[in-house]
Amino acid sequence: MELDKQSAEHQATILLVDDESINLSIFGQFLTPHYQVLVATNGERALQLAGSRPKPDLILLDVMMPGMDGYQVIGHLKADPNTLDIPVIFVTALSSDLEEERGLLLGAVDYIYKPCHLSILLARIKTQLELKNARDWLKDQNAYLETEVQRRYLENQAVHLQLLQSEKLAAIGQLAAGIAHEINNPIGFVNSNLNTLSGYLRDIFCVLDAWGAALNENPISIETQQNLRELKQTKQLDYLRGDIPELIAESREGLSRVRDIIQDLKDFAHVDKNDWELGDLHKGLDSTLNIISNELKYHCTVHRQYGEIPQISCILSQLNQVFMNLLINAAHAIETKGDIHIRTGCTEQEVWVEISDNGKGIAPENLSRLFEPFFTTKPVGKGTGLGLSISQNIVRKHGGRIEVASELGQGSRFRVWLPIQAPNLSSSE
Ligand SMILES: Nc1ncnc2c1ncn2[C@@H]1O[C@H](COP(=O)(O)OP(=O)(O)OP(=O)(O)O)[C@@H](O)[C@H]1O
Ligand SMILES: [Mg+2]
Structure with missing residues (x-):
């Protein structure tokens, strides 16, 4: 459709090349109603004419001509990028x-051989012009596609830069949300x-007031003494x-954890500071359990099954955050x-801490997504989905890993593996 339209709109130009003017005249007269016709009586x-405007769309070329013959002419045409694509039909008595x-x-x-049937010549010219139009169209489309590809590439690059920028912003947001999460507990x-x-203070003051009132009695009556004892x-x-x-x-411990987190933030800016220490994981687990006892004590029975484990080089306050996240989950x-079991043990190189529960378990399709930031199955306001992703980052920083096993309706088991000898990393990494 596009091609037909093009050929209809544009009247093609034919260049006739022949040293015999009678031939030029016959062909010229026959073609003029259909095409714009140019004539040349020699190769030069x-x-x-082939190199100037209007550029011929097709050349009918005689072979035998004095001076430059048809073969030489086509040689020059094909050697020049400007005329290379003009289709040439030889018309010869040879x-x-x-x-x-x-x-x-x-x-x-x-x-084509001379003498030829003019209508056959016209049909062949038409075919070649259509082919040329198709080639030209394809060339234009190619050029258009190339610029389009280039334009989209540049556009994609701009989008990519924008994405990088928003990823950076998201990372900062994530960091802030993580800190808020750890401080909140x-x-x-x-x-x-x-x-x-x-509440306790109110009670104490109530007793003190009663004692103050009793001191006004001299001596203190048996009844008041009895009242005081009962109170x-x-x-x-x-x-x-x-x-x-x-x-x-x-409460002091909780506040010192908040202080530690703020210290962590400061450390973030002071990359040379080293907070690694030889830490006792059992102590860490115990203090964490104390801190979150309110969350657990009403519906969970905690069973501590501590094995013999060495102290490990670690940032204990951070590992406590990991234990806190796992226990709260x-x-x-x-x-x-239900029950929560905390077990510990070690191999030659590593210690492990396992926290298991007999809660609702994790659906198999969610298992691979647990550590993604913001992945949560909890209702809005209950979970941010950051606990496990923060925990995994901390454990990785310690050169360790977290393993998960879970069965829907049966419970889950999270095992944290940590090297006894810390990797050569600083706390700021
Ligand atoms: N012990 C577990 N039993 C069942 N599901 C769990 C357990 N631990 C984690 N999950 C699942 O993994 C999801 C992600 O846990 P994660 O600790 O990262 O976020 P969260 O607990 O939803 O929110 P946040 O910890 O930020 O308050 C949870 O929403 C829950 O679906
Ligand atoms: Mg959580």
């Missing part, structure tokens, strides 16, 4: 297969301890004496009541 003039072969080998598209339980402490019992002063220091110690997986 033919080359001149009737021999060898001559025809020679002409075709030199690049002619057709070979200790802040939560320090807050709840403060609430408990303020001391109701307010569980003996229990408070033990629990208050524990609450304060736990286990607690969340237990919907009503």
